[in-house]
Amino acid sequence: MGNEAAFMKKQRVIVIAVLIIVFIIYSIYYNTYSPKILVHILKSLSRMLLGYIFAVIFGILISVLVGINKYIRMACNPIISFFMSIPTITWVPILLIITGITEKTIIIAVFLGSFFAIMYNTLDGMNNVDQNLIRMGKVLGYNNFQILYKIVIPASFVQILTGLKLGIAYSWRALVGAEMLGATQYGLGYLIFASRKFYDLNRMISTLLIIAFFGYLLNRLLIIIIEENTIVRWGLK
């Protein structure tokens, strides 16, 4: 059984490798603008990184601040889940009016895309902490801050990580959508939208493959690396 699983895994890797090679050949063959593609990719990734980092910092910080009190936490939960069910792209037109067609629009869209997912999951994790652990903390004479820092956050870490994972996926989606509507010069979303105007099907498909590749990379490899180094190592999964 184990042998078969290993065999399947090997085949999997081969399939993915073949896919990636095909896509690289394809995009090199059809991209006559090849050096510029790097600029597009870097620009997109940097926007995504900036928005995502802001979302992580603010999401975790605010939910920790809110989560100190049980009632405020309960009050925030449905409101956050309502904001989460708003499609991120609907913010883009209003952001275009408020901030103009600038980098800020895209970064804020990415931020909004992942912020609520991160905050929702962090709050959810803090709600579901084993009450006995908190009682034990009180017995040991911890104050509220120590309970939060030493018990609640480590205990809800799996949920926080789920939020971070969701955040990456959402912000990647938001990035491509926002770039289509709001970017002026660079970005993968812009590239795919601009090639429609020039009726350049090959360039469009190769950009699609690049988007798929980076989405795959961000969703899978990054998350697997983070997961293996934290919760898998701690035996939580």
Next chain:
Amino acid sequence: MRDRILKVIPPIILGLTLLYIWQQLGERDLINTALFPTPKQIFYSLLDTDIIFKHIYSSLLRLVISVAIGYVLGFTIAILISNFKSMFFLEDISSFFMSIPGISWAPLFIMTIGFGDKTIIAVGIITAFFPVLYNVLYGLREIDKNLINISKIIEYSFLEELTMVKLPAIMNYLTIALKLSFARTWRTIIAVEMIAATMYGLGYMIFDARELFNSSIMFGGIFLSGVIYYLIESLIIKNIELFTVVKWGMRQHS
């Protein structure tokens, strides 16, 4: 009972307080009401829009059609992959394509199909398809092997095995797939409507309001798209879950 009251009251108080603060800020000219209209203005502008139901209806219609087609397609292909071992590569290819945001298919379809409903539904089908495929495959892999063995012993045919053994066993994953595909397709359809719709649709309404600088309609559209999805999830999907997986004891009701 007390728990339920505690669950409902604080969010309402917090929400109303925030809305009140926003209203007051707008009325006292502390924020620019041309950019950030007050909740009252948003509400009245939504009431004034005559074709608001037409917008909502056409968005919902597209959503339902594309989820239905995508669900059936995803389910069929998942069954195919799980039954024929030689099809395993399809799973990898699909997990690769799953990471393409739905909206980036839109320019391709606009170019090949043209503007309008067909493009939006095509993109919707693609977005609905992948989560279903993925979840059903995962569910089929997690089925207790003994159940399959028993069904072989009583010599069920392929169809009987599917309907009597496999389908009930993966019901949990089927509902998750439904939820995910609804969520993703709703997002994508609103997005695609912005660039590909010609007449109606919530996304079209929001994007059209941008050209007229009508920010209260835009905020109203944001609000509506959240509320509609919230209703879909809490009325339809939750009830489906209640009558199947929760009733059968496969999952705890949250």
